[in-house]
Amino acid sequence: MIKKTFKCAECGERFAHNGAVRCGNDLLCSICAKEFTVCCGECGVRIHEEEDYGDFDKTLCEKCYDESYVSCRRCGAVVKSQDAVLREADEQIFCKDCFQMDSEKWSFQTDIS
Numbered sequence: 160m161i162k163k164t165f166k167c168a169e170c171g172e173r174f175a176h177n178g179a180v181r182c183g184n185d186l187l188c189s190i191c192a193k194e195f196t197v198c199c200g201e202c203g204v205r206i207h208e209e210e211d212y213g214d215f216d217k218t219l220c221e222k223c224y225d226e227s228y229v230s231c232r233r234c235g236a237v238v239k240s241q242d243a244v245l246r247e248a249d250e251q252i253f254c255k256d257c258f259q260m261d262s263e264k265w266s267f268q269t270d271i272s
């Protein structure tokens with residue numbers, strides 16, 4: 160019986176097929192998968208590290224980011240679209256924290272004047 164093998168897309172080594180980790184159209188060995196890929200926190204798809212559209216505490220594939228996330232203009236945090244706030248004055252998108260901070264700053268300034 161011929162043993163099924165695959166060629167790892169990262170290191171080019173051949174491994175037994177049952178050890179393959181799928182990442183998009185690529186098959187990776189478990190070592191490279193650990194080293195170079197991450198799983199989307201939303202849909203669980205495995206993506207290459209450089210395709211991570213999330214921020215420091217989440218991993219997102221391009222599709223999930225496009226569909227349901229936006230980036231805060233101020234701090235760069237990636238937040239769910241429904242949790243983001245649109246500042247109507249200039250149509251900039253902020254996370255709730257930054258929007259809050261922004262409005263607090265403004266009310267503070269109004270207080271002292």
Ligand SMILES: [Zn+2]
Binds near residue numbers: 167
């Ligand atoms: Zn490999």
Ligand SMILES: [Zn+2]
Binds near residue numbers: 199223224
């Ligand atoms: Zn995803």
Ligand SMILES: [Zn+2]
Binds near residue numbers: 231236258
């Ligand atoms: Zn923010």
